[in-house]
Amino acid sequence: MTAISNKVINRLTLYHCLLKYTCKGKPFIASSEIADLLDLDDSLVRKDIALCGVLGHKKQGYVVDELKKSIEQKLGFSERKEVFIIGAGSLGTALVNYADFKDYGIDILALFDNDPNKIGKEIGGKRVVSLEKLSNLISRINIKNIILTVPPQAAQEVTDYAVQCGVRFIWNFTPTVLRVPKTVTVYYENIVSSFMQMQNASIA
Amino acid sequence: MTAISNKVINRLTLYHCLLKYTCKGKPFIASSEIADLLDLDDSLVRKDIALCGVLGHKKQGYVVDELKKSIEQKLGFSERKEVFIIGAGSLGTALVNYADFKDYGIDILALFDNDPNKIGKEIGGKRVVSLEKLSNLISRINIKNIILTVPPQAAQEVTDYAVQCGVRFIWNFTPTVLRVPKTVTVYYENIVSSFMQMQNASIA
DNA sequence: TAGATTGTTAATCGATTAACAATC
DNA sequence: TAGATTGTTAATCGATTAACAATC
Numbered sequence: 001m002t003a004i005s006n007k008v009i010n011r012l013t014l015y016h017c018l019l020k021y022t023c024k025g026k027p028f029i030a031s032s033e034i035a036d037l038l039d040l041d042d043s044l045v046r047k048d049i050a051l052c053g054v055l056g057h058k059k060q061g062y063v064v065d066e067l068k069k070s071i072e073q074k075l076g077f078s079e080r081k082e083v084f085i086i087g088a089g090s091l092g093t094a095l096v097n098y099a100d101f102k103d104y105g106i107d108i109l110a111l112f113d114n115d116p117n118k119i120g121k122e123i124g125g126k127r128v129v130s131l132e133k134l135s136n137l138i139s140r141i142n143i144k145n146i147i148l149t150v151p152p153q154a155a156q157e158v159t160d161y162a163v164q165c166g167v168r169f170i171w172n173f174t175p176t177v178l179r180v181p182k183t184v185t186v187y188y189e190n191i192v193s194s195f196m197q198m199q200n201a202s203i204a
Numbered sequence: 205m206t207a208i209s210n211k212v213i214n215r216l217t218l219y220h221c222l223l224k225y226t227c228k229g230k231p232f233i234a235s236s237e238i239a240d241l242l243d244l245d246d247s248l249v250r251k252d253i254a255l256c257g258v259l260g261h262k263k264q265g266y267v268v269d270e271l272k273k274s275i276e277q278k279l280g281f282s283e284r285k286e287v288f289i290i291g292a293g294s295l296g297t298a299l300v301n302y303a304d305f306k307d308y309g310i311d312i313l314a315l316f317d318n319d320p321n322k323i324g325k326e327i328g329g330k331r332v333v334s335l336e337k338l339s340n341l342i343s344r345i346n347i348k349n350i351i352l353t354v355p356p357q358a359a360q361e362v363t364d365y366a367v368q369c370g371v372r373f374i375w376n377f378t379p380t381v382l383r384v385p386k387t388v389t390v391y392y393e394n395i396v397s398s399f400m401q402m403q404n405a406s407i408a
Numbered sequence: 409t410a411g412a413t414t415g416t417t418a419a420t421c422g423a424t425t426a427a428c429a430a431t432c
Numbered sequence: 433t434a435g436a437t438t439g440t441t442a443a444t445c446g447a448t449t450a451a452c453a454a455t456c
Contacts (some may be wrong), residue, residue, distance in 0.1 A: 006401040007423075013397035018381040021356055030437065037381050041425055046439065058432040059436050075400050090328075094298035100379050104396045145403075152225055169402050175304050177222040177241050187402035192308045193217035196279050197210040198373050198391035199349075211447075234413065245449055250415065262456040263412050 004051060004074070011048050012071050014038055019068040030061035077104045084138065086158055087149035088113035088128050091173055095147060096124035109141070131158075138165035145169045152176045208255060208278070215252050216275050218242055223272040234265035281308045288342065290362055291353035292317035292332050295377055299351060300328035313345070335362075342369035349373045356380045 015034055022037065023029055031049065035042040049062060052070040056062045072078060085092045088111040095101075096108050111123055114131040121128050129137070137143070146162050148155060148170055155174040162170065163184050170186045172178060178186050219238055226241065227233055235253065239246040253266060256274040260266045276282060289296045292315040299305075300312050315327055318335040325332050333341070341347070350371050354362055359378040366374065367388050374390045376382060382390050 004404065005423080006404060009400050009404060010394060010397045013394050013400065014381060014392060017379045017394075021380045022383075032437080037383065039386075042437095043426075043440090044424060046437095047424090050439070056438050058430080058438055060432080061437070076403075081399075081403070090294070090298040090301045094294040097294045098395065100396065104399070106396070106399060168406070171399060171402055175221045176225045177218060179226075179241065182243075185402060185405040187398060187405070188218060189398055190214060190217050190221075191302065192304065192310070193214045194391060194393055195285075195308070195310060195375060196213050196217065198375055198389060199280075199285070200208065200210060200213055201389040201391070202372070209447080236413080246413095247416090247450075248448060250413095251448090254415070260414050262414055262454080264456080265413070 008048055008051060009075065011038070011040070011044075012052070012075060015045075015048070016068060016071045016075075019064050019071075023064050026064055028057070028061045029064050029067070031056070033061070079105050080107055081105050081145060082141070082143055083108050083145045083147055084134070084143050085111045085126075085147045085149060086113075086131070086134065086162070087111075087151075087154075088115070088118050088123055089149060089151075092147070092149040093123050095149065095173075096126050108147075109143070110137075134158075135161050135165045138162060138167060143167060145171065147171045147173065149173045212252055212255060213279060215242070215244070215248075216256070216279060219249075219252070220272060220275045220279075223268050223275075227268050230268055232261070232265045233268050233271070235260070237265070284309050284311055285349060286345070286347055287312050287349045287351055288338070288347050289315045289330075289351045289353060290317075290335070290338065290366070291315075291355075291358075292319070292322050292327055293353060293355075296351070296353040297327050299353065299377075300330050312351075313347070314341075338362075339365050339369045342366060342371060347371060349375065351375045351377065353377045 018034060018037060031045040032042045034045045049067065052074045054062060054067050054070045083106060085096055085108055092111055096111060101108065108126055110126055111128045112131050112134050113119065113128055118128045119130045144167060146167050148158065150158055152174045155176040156178060159170060159178045159180060163180055168184060170178065170180070170184065171189060172186050173189045175192065180186055222238060222241060235249040236246045238249045253271065256278045258266060258271050258274045287310060289300055289312055296315055300315060305312065312330055314330055315332045316335050316338050317323060317332055322332045323334045348371060350366050352359060352362065352374055356378045359380045360382060363374060363382045363384060367384055372388060374382065374384070374388065375393060376390050377393045379396065384390055
C-alpha cells in the first residue's frame with residue numbers, strides 16, 4: 001500500500017466523476033481523453049491510473065467500469081466513515097443534504113447546535129442534538145470525524161471539546177485557524193481561497 | 205507583479221484568517237508562530253510573506269496589522285467581484301449566506317433557479333430569478349463569474365449557456381467534469397476529495 | 409552582551425512533462 | 433501494415449527545507 005499524495009487523490013476523484021457522469025455508457029476511455037477534459041498531461045493521467053493497479057489496452061484505452069471500481073477501491077469509497085456535523089446553520093444543512101456523500105461512504109449521524117428552536121428537529125433526515133451532548137456522544141459512539149460549521153467565534157471552543165473526547169479529524173469550514181495537538185488533523189476547507197485560486201488561473 | 209502559485213494563495217489566505225481571529229490584539233507575530241499553528245516550515249512562511257512585500261523586524265517578527273493589510277492587497281480582497289449563483293438549493297443558500305464573502309470582495313448579485321416556488325422570493329437578501337433570464341442578464345451586466353450549485357444532470361447545459369454569454373470563471377460545486385473552451389476556467393470544488401485528503405493525512 | 413528572528417541562498421525533495429519502445 | 437495507445441524511464445520543473453549571516 002504505497003502512500004498517495006493529496007494531488008493524486010484530488011485527480012482520481014475527478015476522474016471518478018468524469019467516468020460516472022460524462023462517460024456514462026462508453027466502454028473504453030483513453031488517457032488522452034481524460035487529459036483533454038481536465039487540461040492535464042496524458043502521461044500524468046496514465047501514472048495516476050497505474051497507481052490504482054489498472055492495466056489499459058493498447059489502441060483502446062482503459063475499461064471505464066473497471067477503472068471506476070478501482071478508483072473507488074483505492075480511495076476507500078466503500079469503507080463507512082461516521083461523521084458528526086457541528087453547527088446546523090445553512091452550511092451544515094447544505095452538507096447534510098449533499099446527496100453524494102452516501103456514495104463515498106461518508107455517513108452523517110447527527111447535527112449539533114445550541115439553538116433551542118432547532119434541537120430535537122430533523123434536518124435532511126438527521127436529528128439535531130444539543131451541543132451539551134456532544135462530548136458524551138463522541139466518546140460513546142467513538143466518533144473520529146467532525147465537520148465544523150459553527151460561527152468562527154465558537155470554533156476553537158468546540159474543537160477543544162471534540163479533541164478531548166478523542167476526535168482525530170476536523171473538517172473545518174469556518175474561516176479560523178485551530179490549535180490542536182499533533183495527533184489531530186485539521187483540514188482547512190478554505191472557501192475564499194478557492195475563489196482566489198480560480199481567478200488566479202487567468203494569469204497562470 | 206510576479207505570478208503567485210495556488211499553494212501560496214491558499215497559505216496566505218490561512219495566514220489572513222489567523223491574523224484576523226487567533227491573533228486579534230497582538231501587535232507582532234513571528235514566522236515561527238504562524239508555522240507552528242499551521243504545521244509548516246518557518247522559512248516557507250517567511251518566503252510567502254516576502255512575496256507580499258512586507259519586511260519583518262529582527263527579534264520581534266511582523267507587524268500583525270501591516271501583514272494583514274498586505275495580504276488583502278496582494279490577493280485583491282478589496283477588488284469587487286460580481287457573481288451569480290446558479291441553483292438555489294441548500295448549497296446555493298449556504299453560499300449566499302456565507303457572511304465572509306463581503307470581506308473578500310465577493311459580491312453575489314442574484315440566484316437563479318427553475319423552481320416556480322422559489323422564483324421571485326429572496327434568499328439571504330438576494331433575489332431568486334428564473335433560469336430563463338440567465339443568458340440575458342449575464343450578457344447585460346457583463347458577469348464573468350458564476351457559482352454552479354445545480355444538480356449534476358443540469359451542470360453541462362447551464363455551463364454551455366453561461367459560456368456562450370461570456371462567463372470566464374465557473375466555480376463548480378457539482379460532482380461533474382465540464383467541457384468548456386480553453387478560454388474559460390473551471391475551478392472544481394471537489395468536496396469529497398477534501399474529505400479523502402483529510403483522512404489520508406493519518407498516514408502521510 | 410547573548411539570544412532571537414529575519415531574509416536569502418543553496419540543497420533537497422517531489423511532482424510533472426517529454427520521449428519512446430512495446431504492441432494491439 | 434500503419435496508426436494509436438499504453439507503460440515507464442529520464443529530464444525538467446517547481447516547491448520545500450536546511451542553513452546561516454546579518455542584526456536588533
